[in-house]
Amino acid sequence: MSSVATQDRNIASTFAKGMAVLAAFDGSHETLSLADLARATGQDRATARRGVLTLVQLGYLHQNDRRFRLTPKVLSLAGGFLQANAFGRQVQPVLNYHAAMLGADITLALRDGENVLLLAQSTVRDGPVSYGFTLGSRLPLLHTSLGRMLLACEPESLMQELVTRAPLPRHTERALENRADIAQAIGTARISGSCVTDGEFETGIAGLAVPVSRPGERAAVVGASFPSGSGPHDARLQRLHLCAADLRQNQALEKL
Amino acid sequence: MSSVATQDRNIASTFAKGMAVLAAFDGSHETLSLADLARATGQDRATARRGVLTLVQLGYLHQNDRRFRLTPKVLSLAGGFLQANAFGRQVQPVLNYHAAMLGADITLALRDGENVLLLAQSTVRDGPVSYGFTLGSRLPLLHTSLGRMLLACEPESLMQELVTRAPLPRHTERALENRADIAQAIGTARISGSCVTDGEFETGIAGLAVPVSRPGERAAVVGASFPSGSGPHDARLQRLHLCAADLRQNQALEKL
DNA sequence: ACACAATGTGCGCAATACGAACGATAAGTC
DNA sequence: GACTTATCGTTCGTATTGCGCACATTGTGT
Numbered sequence: 376m377s378s379v380a381t382q383d384r385n386i387a388s389t390f391a392k393g394m395a396v397l398a399a400f401d402g403s404h405e406t407l408s409l410a411d412l413a414r415a416t417g418q419d420r421a422t423a424r425r426g427v428l429t430l431v432q433l434g435y436l437h438q439n440d441r442r443f444r445l446t447p448k449v450l451s452l453a454g455g456f457l458q459a460n461a462f463g464r465q466v467q468p469v470l471n472y473h474a475a476m477l478g479a480d481i482t483l484a485l486r487d488g489e490n491v492l493l494l495a496q497s498t499v500r501d502g503p504v505s506y507g508f509t510l511g512s513r514l515p516l517l518h519t520s521l522g523r524m525l526l527a528c529e530p531e532s533l534m535q536e537l538v539t540r541a542p543l544p545r546h547t548e549r550a551l552e553n554r555a556d557i558a559q560a561i562g563t564a565r566i567s568g569s570c571v572t573d574g575e576f577e578t579g580i581a582g583l584a585v586p587v588s589r590p591g592e593r594a595a596v597v598g599a600s601f602p603s604g605s606g607p608h609d610a611r612l613q614r615l616h617l618c619a620a621d622l623r624q625n626q627a628l629e630k631l
Numbered sequence: 632m633s634s635v636a637t638q639d640r641n642i643a644s645t646f647a648k649g650m651a652v653l654a655a656f657d658g659s660h661e662t663l664s665l666a667d668l669a670r671a672t673g674q675d676r677a678t679a680r681r682g683v684l685t686l687v688q689l690g691y692l693h694q695n696d697r698r699f700r701l702t703p704k705v706l707s708l709a710g711g712f713l714q715a716n717a718f719g720r721q722v723q724p725v726l727n728y729h730a731a732m733l734g735a736d737i738t739l740a741l742r743d744g745e746n747v748l749l750l751a752q753s754t755v756r757d758g759p760v761s762y763g764f765t766l767g768s769r770l771p772l773l774h775t776s777l778g779r780m781l782l783a784c785e786p787e788s789l790m791q792e793l794v795t796r797a798p799l800p801r802h803t804e805r806a807l808e809n810r811a812d813i814a815q816a817i818g819t820a821r822i823s824g825s826c827v828t829d830g831e832f833e834t835g836i837a838g839l840a841v842p843v844s845r846p847g848e849r850a851a852v853v854g855a856s857f858p859s860g861s862g863p864h865d866a867r868l869q870r871l872h873l874c875a876a877d878l879r880q881n882q883a884l885e886k887l
Numbered sequence: 888a889c890a891c892a893a894t895g896t897g898c899g900c901a902a903t904a905c906g907a908a909c910g911a912t913a914a915g916t917c
Numbered sequence: 918g919a920c921t922t923a924t925c926g927t928t929c930g931t932a933t934t935g936c937g938c939a940c941a942t943t944g945t946g947t
Binding site for chain 4: 669
């Protein structure tokens with residue numbers, strides 16, 4: 376075992392390793408093997424194995440031959456957060472109302488490290504875009520309107536650091552490749568108070584995002600998506616601003 | 632430490648204890664203290680403390696003075712499940728379509744131990760009932776239509792065991808108090824292929840549920856709620872059956 | 888069928904984590 | 918406000934838990 380002299384005795388390293396195993400089930404694969412998990416977490420296979428078998432015993436994973444998958448029980452961990460923060464009463468109805476008025480899905484998002492984390496969404500019947508992301512999904516920070524609007528809400532120094540450090544995979548032909556260009560787009564979003572991207576994350580899809588959080592609060596944004604060229608964005612952005620204003624007014628996100 | 636002779640060396644007990652700490656944040660309180668967690672988990676306060684501080688370091692909990700709350704990061708654990716099982720593409724659109732046709736929220740649920748676990752829902756704008764539960768919420772098994780329908784889908788012996796063992800708190804004046812009466816209602820649901828309750832979990836609210844799963848599969852149901860006495864249920868149950876048929880057809884739930 | 892690569896598992900050993908005891912804080916009483 | 922008691926949070930000695938190496942087993946390529 377690592378004999379780091381400044382080992383923090385307040386931290387249970389076995390628990391931290393186990394959580395890394397759980398987090399490795401990030402949705403990018405339906406199932407994972409012990410060896411997959413050892414690679415994903417950097418742990419010895421024996422260590423990853425104990426983590427996985429513990430999760431199976433607790434009911435969070437199901438084992439099928441030599442592969443493991445998450446069970447629905449992990450949803451109850453999210454349920455604790457959603458219930459404690461009254462998302463069902465305070466957030467979802469606001470998103471539903473404005474999504475119905477907009478005629479498109481609306482998504483609420485925060486930043487989690489170098490990713491966008493989706494917290495809630497209202498998905499409408501027969502919306503113009505349905506890209507399959509859900510509550511809990513992670514999206515890239517640099518090529519989505521949600522991500523750029525989140526960065527626009529952060530202090531300049533943190534924004535610059537994240538633009539420099541966050542991954543920059545090229546999702547589409549139209550994706551900006553130059554970090555300086557992305558920083559400039561973020562600066563524009565900061566000034567205009569909204570962000571629009573077009574076809575940088577998914578081809579043929581325009582993304583719109585506006586801030587929900589007030590300055591000094593943890594950055595939160597709402598956004599929507601439309602087919603590229605499917606109409607002017609002014610009224611749509613206005614609708615997103617109204618949604619953000621309602622979320623601020625019912626103070627649903629103050630404790631995030 | 633417990634010196635259980637048959638300690639399973641494949642299980643990391645420290646990780647299991649840590650997961651019990653995480654699961655203690657079940658949404659029933661906005662924040663919990665160390666002492667709260669020690670009581671909820673049955674652990675020594677020092678043990679619970681290491682669990683909590685580990686979760687803070689990993690970003691799943693936020694500490695404010697002597698109290699702790701879940702952060703949105705726990706949603707990413709759920710996101711792994713939802714993404715891996717394509718809920719955004721395969722489940723949500725079906726629920727959205729049928730909820731729009733029904734004019735009311737539709738919820739998909741499974742059983743998790745002695746509770747109902749909500750897996751997904753489509754919530755409509757201005758639906759007749761909005762009780763604030765979300766994905767990941769737990770509901771009682773014995774007094775909800777979802778719970779009774781789930782029990783109706785289980786083998787007789789398991790159903791009898793759960794009816795005997797599951798908690799029987801009295802949520803409303805109309806709640807059945809006699810376990811034999813509940814078993815009989817479940818038997819009726821099994822025969823008729825649907826379940827209706829009225830005001831047993833929330834006063835003035837009728838619940839409807841029908842099975843999604845096929846015999847031999849893990850029990851799953853869909854349900855909706857309406858104000859008591861707000862109209863006949865036949866057409867509504869029909870709509871729920873159509874929803875269940877669509878979910879079966881796209882095979883979204885086969886791997887749960 | 889064989890060789891090699893990859894993966895899964897057992898168990899010796901020591902690092903990690905438990906929890907008793909003590910310190911700190913909160914609550915109740917006068 | 919002072920004092921007592923109860924409750925909660927933290928430290929650190931000790932031993933139990935869990936790490937990871939080496940071996941066993943399984944999978945893959947020729």
